[in-house]
Amino acid sequence: MNSTETHPPHKRERRKEARPGELLDAALDLFVEKGFAATRSEEVAARAGVCKGTLFLYFPSKEELFKAVVRENMVRHQTEGAEEIARFEGPTAALLQYLMLEWWRRYGATKASGISKLVMSEASNFPDLARFFQEEVVTPGHAMIRSVLQRGIERGEFRPVDMDLTVHSVLAPLLFLVTWKHSMAPCCPSSQQIDPETFIRHHTELLVRGLSV
Template sequence: MTGRPAQNRTADAAKRKPKFRRRAEARPDDILDAALKLFSIKGFSPARMEDVAKEAGISKGAIYLYFPSKKALLEGLIRRAVVPVADSALQMIAAHRGDPRPVIRKFLTMVAGAIKGPDGFAVPKLVIREAAAVPEIARMYREEVIDKALPAMTGLIAQGVEGGYIRDVDPELTVRTVIGPLFMHVLLDEVFGIRPEDGLAIDRLVDNHLTILMAGLAPERNGAR
C-alpha cells in the first residue's frame, strides 16, 4: 500500500491546526477585557456571561472555569485595574514617617498614571455608572480600595500634623480634599459629559491640584500649628 510522503501529511496536519491559540495563562485577561468592553457598552446587569464568553472567543462553559459569575468578573476587573495601585500606595504610605507632602504628591501622580492606563479610567467609570443600580459594585470597590486607603491616608496626615510638618488640619477631611478633585473630575466627565478641551487632562488636573494643595498644607509662617 502506497501513500503520500510523510512530509506532505505533516504539512497538511499543520495547515489544519488553528493558526493562533491563546495561552491558557493569558485567557483570564482575555475574558476580563471582553467583560470590561461589554459592561461599558451594555451595562453590568444586561450583559450575560455567554455574551462575555463569545466576545472572548471561548465557550460559555469555559468561562466558568475562570470566573463562576458576573460578580467574579467584576471583582477581577477591580483587582486587576485598581487594587495593585492601591496596594502599592498603601505600602508607600505605611513606610513613611515625616513630612507627608512628598508622599501625597507621589500618591496623586500614581493615581493619575493608573487612570491613564487601559482599564484605569474604565473601571471607576463603571463603578460610578452602575453603583446606584447594582449596590454590590460600590460595596466591592469600597472594600477593595476605599476602606484600605482612607485610614492609611488619614494616619499619614495626622502624623504630619503632629510632627509640625503641615498646618493643623482635620486629617479625615483633608484626605477628602486630597482625593476629592479626582473623583469629581471623573464624575463631571462620565455623568455630565464635561471635560477639558484637550481631553481628560488628568496630568494637568493633578499638577494644578498639587499647586493649590501644597500651598494650603504648608505650616503657618509664625510657627503656630
Template sequence: MNPSSQEQKWQRRKEDRPAEIMAAGLEVFSERGFAAARLEDVAEVAGVSKATIYLYFESKADLFAAIVREIATPRFDEIEKLLDSYEGSSAELLNFVIGKLKDLTATTPLPSLAKIILSEASNFPEIRDFYRDNVVERGFRNIGRIVERGIARGEFRPCNVNAAVQAIAFPILLNTIARNTFGELPQLDPDGFFTAHAEFVMRGLAADREA
C-alpha cells in the same frame, strides 16, 4: 466538500482562560457599564462561548469583582510599600501620590471601573460591599496616612483628615469620571487641572506660618 473536518474547533486552555475572560470583561464593562454589558459580548471578545465564562466565574457580579480586585490590588500594594519606607517631606510625598493618581487615571481603566461602581453599586449589593471594603476603605486609609504624617511632622496644619482626603482625591476622581462621561470639555481639561489642583491642596493643608 468538507475541508474543515480536520481543523480544531477549540483548544483546552484552562490556565489562560480566566485572564483572557477578565481582560475581555474589562473591555466590555468599561464601555457599557455593568448592567448594560452583555456576557455574550464578553465571551466573543475572549474568544469563548458564554457558557465557558461560567466554568470560571460564578456570575456576572463575580467576574466584575475579580476584575476590580486584579486591577486594584497591585496599585495598593505599591503605594503601601512606598508609605512604609518614605523618608522625605510630606508635601513631596503627597505630590508624588497625586502624580501617580494622574498617571493611573490616564493609563488604566480605573476611572471607568470607579464610575461603574458609583453608578451601579446600589443595584448590585455584592459589588457595592466588595468595593467599599476593598477599595474605598483602603484608599481612604492610604491618603489619610499621608495627611496624618504631615500633621505629626508639623508640615501640615491639624485638620479633619477625612475631609482632607476627600479634598485631595475627589476632584481627581470626578474630573476623570466626568471626562470619561462627557468627553474632553474645555472646563475639564486635565493639563491645567492637575497642577492647579496640587497647588490648591498644598495651600489648603499648609501649616500656618508662625506669627
C-alpha cells in the same frame, strides 16, 4: 535526549494559562463600554474567544467576574501605593503629589478608570457590589490618604485637620477627572479640555498651602 530536559509549554497550555487574563480584559472592555447591568456573560466569553461555560470555570458569576476586574485593576495599585508610602523618605507634600499623579498614570489615564463611573452610576442597583467596592477600594483608599496626612502632621509639616473632610478634599477632584474623562471630555472642543497632570499639580499646590503649618 536527556529525560530530565524541560520543554516550553505547548501552545494550548500557554493559551489556558493566559485565559483568565484574557477574560478579565474582555470583561473590563465591556463593563466600561456598556455598564454592569447591560453586559452579558456570553458577550464577555465571545469577546475573549471562548464559550460561556469556559468563562464560568474561572468566574462562577458575573458578580465574581466584576470583583476580579476591580481587584486586578484597582486593588492591586492600592497595594503598591501603600508600599511606596512606607518607603518614601522625602517631604510629605512631595509624597502627596507623587501619589496623586501616580494614581492618574496607573489608573485614571487607563480604560480601567471607567470602573469608577460605572460604580457611581449603578451602585444603588447592586448593593452587594457597592458594599464590595466600599470594603476593598474606598475604605483602603481613604486609609492610605489618611496615613499620608497623619505623616505630615506628625512631622510638623501639616497642621491638624479634620481627617475625614480632608480625605474627601484630596480625592474629590480625582473622581471629577475620571467622570469628566468618561462623559463630557469626548464631546468638548480642544480649547475646553483639561490636562489631568497639570490639574493634579495645581490641586496639590492648593491643598499643601491649606495644610501647611
